[in-house]
Amino acid sequence: MNMARVVQPEWLDHLPADDPRAIRSRDDLRRINVLMSATRLLGEALDPLIAGRNHARIVELGAGDGSLLLRLARSRANAWPPVTLDLLDMQPIVAPATLARYGELGWAANVVHADVFDWLRDTPTNSNADVNTDEAPIIVANLFLHHFEGQHLSELLHGIAARARAFICVEPRRSSFALLGSRLLGVIGCNAVTRHDAVVSVRAGFADQDLSQGWPSDAAWDLREHAAGLFGHRLVAVRT
Numbered sequence: 001m002n003m004a005r006v007v008q009p010e011w012l013d014h015l016p017a018d019d020p021r022a023i024r025s026r027d028d029l030r031r032i033n034v035l036m037s038a039t040r041l042l043g044e045a046l047d048p049l050i051a052g053r054n055h056a057r058i059v060e061l062g063a064g065d066g067s068l069l070l071r072l073a074r075s076r077a078n079a080w081p082p083v084t085l086d087l088l089d090m091q092p093i094v095a096p097a098t099l100a101r102y103g104e105l106g107w108a109a110n111v112v113h114a115d116v117f118d119w120l121r122d123t124p125t126n127s128n129a130d131v132n133t134d135e136a137p138i139i140v141a142n143l144f145l146h147h148f149e150g151q152h153l154s155e156l157l158h159g160i161a162a163r164a165r166a167f168i169c170v171e172p173r174r175s176s177f178a179l180l181g182s183r184l185l186g187v188i189g190c191n192a193v194t195r196h197d198a199v200v201s202v203r204a205g206f207a208d209q210d211l212s213q214g215w216p217s218d219a220a221w222d223l224r225e226h227a228a229g230l231f232g233h234r235l236v237a238v239r240t
Helices: 020-035 038-050 067-076 096-104 116-122 150-163 176-182 192-203 210-214
Strands: 056-061 083-089 107-113 138-142 166-172 221-228 232-239
Touching: 020 038, 020 067, 020 192, 038 056, 038 067, 038 138, 038 166, 038 232, 056 067, 067 083, 067 096, 096 107, 116 150, 150 210, 176 192, 210 221
Parallel strands: 056 083, 056 138, 083 107, 138 166
Antiparallel strands: 166 232, 221 232
């Protein structure tokens, strides 16, 4: 099925963080991330970018409660060098216990309360000389880019490319199979908010080379974009 991309509002984005429906939906999202193998897909792309370095800096866009990369930190704590992690979100809900757990694993995690476009405007761009240093960030995102379309998506991709030495994202795959899966989430107990947003997310998701086509071509990048896992779509962009 050739699905046109359609971006619509998601209910979770407009609920207060302490709304019981939102709390339940975030629990659902943690299970959905497991179904989508999000931690594995991010980790296997990050491994070659971090191996052999003295330090790594990661910025997660739309980090939510910070639990996704905490699972990654648990699995990589003994293999990776020290990591500085910025968890960026407009509505950060990272618990002190989560930050403490990062610290126990040797990661210095910081919560950044900001709109992504404000953050991009306030973050200096990289020069050719410093993009391969340990302080140049690797930017990651999970189920985040599909909220944007048109000029906003283009601005986001260009802003990331100007500031990162690599970018990795896992997004919903826009396909008939993923749409079917999104309509069956009630079977695993997902609430009405999650069931609504899952269908909306798939329709706003990506396929083929959607993201690569919007990536800036004014620098040398190795771009790998493909279907990933059962329901996901991954872009790995590495500056060469």
